[in-house]
Amino acid sequence: MLPDGEPVPTTGELPASARSELAATPLSIYLHVPFCATRCGYCDFNTYTANELQGTGTDDYLRAAHAEIDLARGVLGDGHPAASTVFFGGGTPTMLSGGELSGLLAHVRDAFGLEADAEVTTEANPETVTPELLDELLAGGFTRISLGMQSARPHVLQVLERRHTPGRAVEAAKLAHAAGFGDASLDLIYGTPGESLDDWRASLEAALEAEPEHVSAYALIVEDGTRLAHQIRRGQLPMTDDDDLADKYLLTEDVLTGAGFDAYEVSNWSRGPEHRARHNMAYWLGHTWWGIGPGAHSHAGGVRWWNAKHPRSYAAALAEGHSPGAGRELVSxxxxxxxxxxxxxxxxxxxxxxxxxxxxxxxxxxxxxxxxxxxxxxxxxxxxxxxxxxxxxxxxxxx
CATH class of the missing domain: 1.10.10 (Arc Repressor Mutant, subunit A)
Structure with a gap:
């Protein structure tokens, strides 16, 4: 559920207090791509399958996202630095073509500018990654890819309802390196019902086979309203145990630091400071970021706002020339x-x-x-x- 907040002006205009901080604060851009081929049982992100969208497709999304980039450019004006990070998340951004993703990035570059060493990341489900896609992304200016691996064990992937095969994420990371990406990240989840400590160790060791520059390892959170929560509530699957999560966290630290990684945040490890996820650091350090897309959140100078959640409502607002903001709050x-x-x-x-x-x-x-x-x-x-x-x-x- 999105908070209520106060209304966002139809122009998207920011208060003077927020605008006064723009020039001295780094800028990041997030683009939320809300499409997924299927919905994973543990996921409560703002994502939609084709059946759920009832005719609202990628063309509608792209028109609206490009329109919001223009709106953001008008609101922010020239009083900000060039964007230091751009992140495409979802959903599954790579359900769009490499050309469509690169087109959005080119528009961001034209609207806000990009720092010479800007970090440009896209998330990707392993099954969507091909050499052709990777070549298109590199040519378009992407510098980093973040792959949703979750686990290397088939029965764990089955509980999570992930579509890819156990070795596919490692293969995709190797393809990314072969294509020329110097930064590949793997996202893992521990604490899935039925996952043993040995299962988790096997997942960590499999991830290291890909020689990634970055690993995220998150404890599974059972979100209300998901199929996984329903299965646990009915006793079909056991609830995650806190002691088990602690054991797996300690194992993560042991395995990853032993392989040359440093924990720079509670759930994130990198091969040195140069491979930290700079976009996530922007969130943690309170920088300015504009979130483009349905349900995306933004922050500037102590003002937070969030977009209409459904792709249809989001696109309709922008088609009328209005901000898609559903609410905002001024943070004390x-x-x-x-x-x-x-x-x-x-x-x-x-x-x-x-x-x-x-x-x-x-x-x-x-x-x-x-x-x-x-x-x-x-x-x-x-x-x-x-x-x-x-x-x-x-x-x-x-x-």
Whole structure:
């Protein structure tokens, strides 16, 4: 569910307080492609299969997305730096052709500019990746590909209702490297019902066979309303166990650091700082980002807004020359400070002292004594044990 918020002006105009921060804040662009061939049982993202769209297709989406790029260009004007990251997510962005994705990227480049070393990523389901697609993406200016691997075990993929075969993600990553991509990321999920510790180890070891530059490993979250939640509620599948998740997280750290990766965020590992997901860092550090597409969220100078969720409503607003924004909120200075604590403490770089209040600073020694944090260069940094308990540490710090 999207929050209600206040109405977004039909022009999409931002308050003066938000515009005043544009020039000094890095800019990122996100494009949400809402199409999937099938819906995975665990997924609650804003995605749609052909049957669910009832005639609203890729042509309608492309017209609307290009129109929103133009609208964003008008709203942001010239008072911002060139975009430092662009990210195509979904859904399955690679259900669009390489030419269509490159056309959207070219429009983003024309509208906002791109930094010379801009990171340009597309997510991709492994079964959609071909040498021809990869060549088109590289020629269009993409620099990074993020592949949804999830697992290397057939029975785990079956529970998640993933379509690709166990080895397909590794093969797709190898194809990306062969095509010339210098950054390939694999996304994994641990804690699927029926997944053993050995299953998870096998998935990690399989991922390493692809020699990726980046790995994301997320604990499975059972979202209300999904088929997986329904199966668990009816007793057809066991609920995920917290101790099992902790064991698998520790194994992830052991295997990936042993292979030369560093954890730069609680759920993300890279082969050195140059391979960190810079687009995700933009979210975690509170930069400006404009989200294009149905249900996409945006942020600028303490203003957050979100688009109409359904592709038909999204396209209809833009066809009328209006912002597709469904609501927005002005985030208070205190809430922005709290969000910094929530997000930056999850980073290996840690949280700067100046973000914390005096009472919060007084709690820090307790976390250090319990082995949950350490102090480095006037920053609070979570230890491995602290990362395991990150949500609880943050809650107690802010209490």
């Amino acid at each position: 200075a205190e809430d922005r400070r709290i969000e910094r604590v929530l997000l930056e403490l999850r980073l290996s770089d840690g949280l700067p002292w100046e973000v914390l209040t005096d009472s919060e600073l007084g709690r820090v020694p307790g976390f250090v004594e319990r082995g949950l944090a350490r102090i480095t260069h006037e920053r609070m940094v979570l230890t491995l044990q602290g990362r395991l308990l990150a949500d609880a540490v943050i809650r107690d710090l802010l209490d």
